[in-house]
Amino acid sequence: MQALIDAAVRLGAAKAVIIPAEQVVLSAEFRKICESNSCGRYGRCWMCPPEIGDIEPLMEQVRGYRYGLLYQTISELEDSFDIEGMFEAGAAHAQLSQRIEKSGLLPQDHLHLTCGGCRLCERCAKADGEPCRYPQDALPSMEGYGIDVYNTTKGTPLKYINGSNTVTYFGIVML
Numbered sequence: 001m002q003a004l005i006d007a008a009v010r011l012g013a014a015k016a017v018i019i020p021a022e023q024v025v026l027s028a029e030f031r032k033i034c035e036s037n038s039c040g041r042y043g044r045c046w047m048c049p050p051e052i053g054d055i056e057p058l059m060e061q062v063r064g065y066r067y068g069l070l071y072q073t074i075s076e077l078e079d080s081f082d083i084e085g086m087f088e089a090g091a092a093h094a095q096l097s098q099r100i101e102k103s104g105l106l107p108q109d110h111l112h113l114t115c116g117g118c119r120l121c122e123r124c125a126k127a128d129g130e131p132c133r134y135p136q137d138a139l140p141s142m143e144g145y146g147i148d149v150y151n152t153t154k155g156t157p158l159k160y161i162n163g164s165n166t167v168t169y170f171g172i173v174m175l
């Protein structure tokens with residue numbers, strides 16, 4: 001387990017920790033947040049609702065694992081209106097998730113969830129009614145599977161917010 005934490009940090013995570021699956025807080029309410037579409041990705045990303053399926057079976061999948069490798073990236077922004085910086089940080093986080101996924105250290109049976117909206121492509125093919133360009137690589141979001149990231153980080157060394165003019169993204173590998 002320590003090897004996975006070390007690998008996540010070596011690959012670019014600011015911090016990583018292993019938590020028991022019972023510490024992963026789940027709530028079906030997150031589907032309503034997705035449906036409100038404040039991020040603009042609902043129905044416009046193959047890795048977001050409604051394409052990923054009903055939330056209850058997805059939460060059941062999360063419950064089927066014993067541990068979670070929870071990791072985060074913390075990126076500097078010019079200011080709190082730095083939307084471009086937030087997008088770049090999200091894309092960088094998605095690339096970290098790919099490095100962890102392809103590290104060769106994860107067991108075959110795992111569930112890797114990352115920050116919302118996939119972000120492997122600048123514009124998801126779903127928005128243009130086209131098939132996913134990288135179906136082997138695309139990862140769904142923690143919130144899409146009902147994970148309450150804020151409450152899941154409580155009691156861990158990973159802070160949900162890391163100071164002014166920063167943006168923090170999370171990922172988790174259920175093991």
Ligand code: SF4
Nearest residue numbers: 118121124125132133
């Ligand atoms: S890989 Fe590209 S096309 Fe596929 S879900 Fe991610 S952003 Fe969309």
